Amino acid sequence: MSKIIELDHPLIKHKLTIIRDKNTGPKEFRELVTEISTLMAYEVTRNMPLEEVEIETPMGRTKAHVISGKKVGLIPILRAGLGMVDGMLNLIPAAKVGHIGLYRDPETLKPVEYYCKLPEDIQERELIVLDPMLATGGSAIAAIDVLKARGVKGIKLVNLIAAPEGIKAMQETHPDVDIYVAAIDEKLNDHAYIVPGLGDAGDRLFGTK
Secondary structure (H helix, E strand, C coil): CCCEECCHHHHHHHHHHHHHHCCCCHHHHHHHHHHHHHHHHHHHCCCCEEEEEEEEECEEEEEEEEEECCEEEEEEEHHHHHHHHHHHHHHHHCEEEEEEEEEECCCCCCCEEEEEEECCCCHHHHEEEECCECCCCHHHHHHHHHHCCCCCCCEEEEEEEECCCHHHCCCCCCCCCCCCCCCCECCECCCCCCCCCCCCCCHHHHHHC
């Protein structure tokens, strides 16, 4: 079963409180989502494999460590996932970025794919799927289905806020994908929005309704 890693750093909690506030405007919202994503990237990359190398400092030769293993790919789920990309790239600037476009059908509440553009070497990368909200889990499950259909094996999911229903659905469908969240909220309402949540993350990022 996949692990649920809830990141409880004080800075994450503080910034998350501000973006939950309905009076926080798009500019500040975008900036804070970037900052939270950078803080989360620190934890998401904690278990990256290292290898020992020998280097020469101004004072002499020494052994040190560098990142080894597979390279990283960031996969934001459009459109709200775009808000998390720059924050992740702050710490992983060499990562390639793919995009998967999904929207939720207002009648069925099921995800519908409308766009997919991925790096050519996607199978060789450890992927981090980005989406601010894990509500029903439908979009995240569909996005990971797309990636696995292309032969990807190492995948992590990163969300700002998750509902218990979405976590359960993800664990049942993709038990090999660990989930990193900044907060686990109470529930979904009748319209499949997270409560208390922060509203529609895409609308708040881009100032739309």
